[in-house]
Amino acid sequence: MRLSANILLEKKEQTWEQFQERVRLECDIETETQMMRRFFLQTSSIDVQKKGLEFLYMNGFYDDLQLLIKINQQSDYTSNRNWARIYQILLDTKSGQYSPEELLQQLEQLHTQETEVLCLKEFAKINIYYNRNQYNEFGNFLNTIEQLFLMIDDYFLLDYFKLRISQIYFVYSLMKNELIIARKYGYKVLTLTKSPSIQVDAHIKLGLSYTFDSYSQGIYHLEQALKIAKKHHLTEKIYLIEQRNIPFLSAKFKKVENISTNDISEQAHIEIAKGNDEKAVELLEDVSLDTPFRLYYMGKAKGDRNLLIRAYKEFIHERGDYFFSRLPLDELRKIYI
Structure with missing residues (x-):
């Protein structure tokens, strides 16, 4: 560990690749991750400062990410400030601080010709639509991202972008009810990340x-x-x-x-499983039927075809979710049969 600490103290600027390769020779995975985390906050390299945002974001170090965003916001370089804006939007998407419309507007106001930033903009859009449960929007963004990938030559950054796109294909395939493909991407994600x-x-x-x-x-x-x-x-x-x-x-x-x-919705679901439909209805009457899952639970508990049809339509038309739409569809088949 003393040798690793000495690497951090070196005055010579090191690239992301150089530092990670040196640390990997002497550290276990957890120590390597912590060393990389410190490296990105201490580096004086303009290039590493902005690309370190991706490492911190993808490893869930959000407090450190906010610190590095501030460093890049204060940079003299437009590129670094643009990267900072993107990652601030990604954090704001997670926190729910702004509406999806406001976040999309912020993205549209960010003008750049930098391939990596254009790619990050598309990832940010997908995150926003994912939080809105609007999975049918993913397809167009995926096509754009794959074209941009061809113009990125940073090996380490590209690895994280490939992980991101595997995550997206996992969700997209699952929502399209393409289970074999979805599970393949799910296991791929597990092999690609620590x-x-x-x-x-x-x-x-x-x-x-x-x-x-x-x-x-x-x-x-x-x-x-x-x-x-x-x-x-x-x-x-x-x-x-x-x-x-x-x-x-x-x-x-x-x-x-x-x-x-x-969770009241799942309490009702449990009561339905026990055969206590009246109890389930009582529970659901205390909450708004503002999701297709709640509509499905109430429709199932009451044997109400109209509620089940509403749930099915919301899954399909509002979310593009062909997987969970099978819940009300299966129940409708039972009623009609």
Whole structure:
């Protein structure tokens, strides 16, 4: 570790590649990540300062990312300031500080001919639409990104961009109900990243991809996600898995013994699985039916075809979600048969 610390103190400017290759020779993965984290905050290289934003973002070091954004915002170079603007938008997308419309407007106001920044703009747009559950918008952005990839020659940066695009194809294929392709991308994401946050997200989506197929395979991935989240103290992920994902999958397969949740929607789902439809209706009457999942739960509990049709249409037309649209569709088939 003393040798690694000495590398950080060297006065000679080092590229991202040079520093990472030297650290890899002497450090385990976790130490390497922490050394890289410090390197990007301490470097005087203009090029490394902006590209370090991608490393910090993709590894979930958001506090450090905000510090590096400020460094780039104060740069004399337009390129660095543009990179800072993009990553600030990415952070603001996660925090929900601005509306999707405001974020998209900020992106449109960022003018550049720099290929990497153009690529990051497309990734940022996808993030915004992902948060809006509008998956049908992904296709056009993916075509643009793949064309831009051909003009990027930074090997390390391109590795992270390829990870991003694999994540996007994973979600896009899943929402298109192309499960074999989706799972292939899911496992690819797991092999491409050491980021606990990304690993957790991949396991969650892999687990949910078995909603209509296999409880045992689905719950395996959710338990893997929970194990990683707990190890790395990812409290928001732990809550999501314990309160929503596991209850959802368990209720879908009617494996609800010892399953509980604070989430009212999933409480209703559990009651439906137990055959307590009236209790489920009571729970759902206390919340707004503002998602297709809640419409589906209420429609299933009441045996209401109109609610199920509304849920199906919202999944398809508002979200472009052909995977979870199978929930109300399967229930409608039972009613009509």
